[in-house]
């Protein structure tokens with residue numbers, strides 16, 4: 635099983651225990667919750683060889699007395715993403731699937747950069763998110779989780795201390811947005827100017843998720859694909875444990891379908907699963923009932939969004955509904 639085109643049957647994974655890209659604590663707890671909830675055995679049950687590199691703890695890189703003129707925690711995030719970049723590149727170099735478990739979405743500049751270093755201009759990115767995360771100047775929020783793509787696009791012009799390693803650029807035409815519905819004015823203009831392909835909620839409603847995926851796979855045919863999956867792309871009804879909720883998102887079904895389609899293309903080489911915040915769940919109870927056949931991935935335990943996170947990763951890594 636798992637005859638992936640670009641990667642062998644091995645996953646290289648690490649957690650990015652980081653909340654410094656925004657102001658709410660809790661996302662740093664996600665890697666641990668996902669592990670405790672059964673992530674590793676799920677991957678094992680799906681037939682993957684697993685190289686678990688442990689977690690990068692954002693708190694270990696805290697810099698005291700550094701006042702940033704730029705976004706919040708800029709130098710710390712530069713050093714952390716430098717570490718993520720190294721791990722991501724190492725994993726890709728060994729032809730393994732790169733799995734980065736966030737953390738907030740600030741951890742994606744490092745992981746995507748590492749893949750760009752290995753796959754070069756061939757790399758394609760599917761960015762599944764309620765947000766476009768390409769603010770290139772400081773907005774009132776000053777949160778880097780709203781900016782990593784601007785950095786990768788090369789639109790943050792001033793050099794930022796800590797990010798000296800960031801050299802490769804992601805061409806905006808090699809990225810497609812899915813699920814975006816809360817866009818800042820600067821981002822709107824940028825998406826229009828650069829003609830970035832997006833499937834926002836209206837497009838998903840009009841075309842249906844099936845047609846959206848057909849188009850994405852056609853556009854990215856034959857190329858290695860990375861999916862950067864922010865759980866806030868999903869409707870808060872199904873994923874409440876996240877920091878920047880936006881109503882009217884993609885459904886549980888659409889999210890899993892999207893990931894299964896990417897998986898079955900055999901072109902998927904990496905995934906970020908970000909913005910799970912176990913402290914922000916609506917109810918602290920663990921989910922006990924699951925939909926569908928779970929034998930394929932084993933027992934999953936966790937609060938709503940944690941359990942969902944594990945399921946989403948399983949869908950991206952080849953969990954099928956009918957064998």
Ligand SMILES: NC(=[NH2+])NCCC[C@H](N)C(=O)O
Pocket residue numbers: 739763765767769773775776777779780781816817818864866878909
């Ligand atoms: N990946 C996310 N959850 N991003 C939220 C970004 C929110 C807002 N656009 C900002 O720049 O602050």
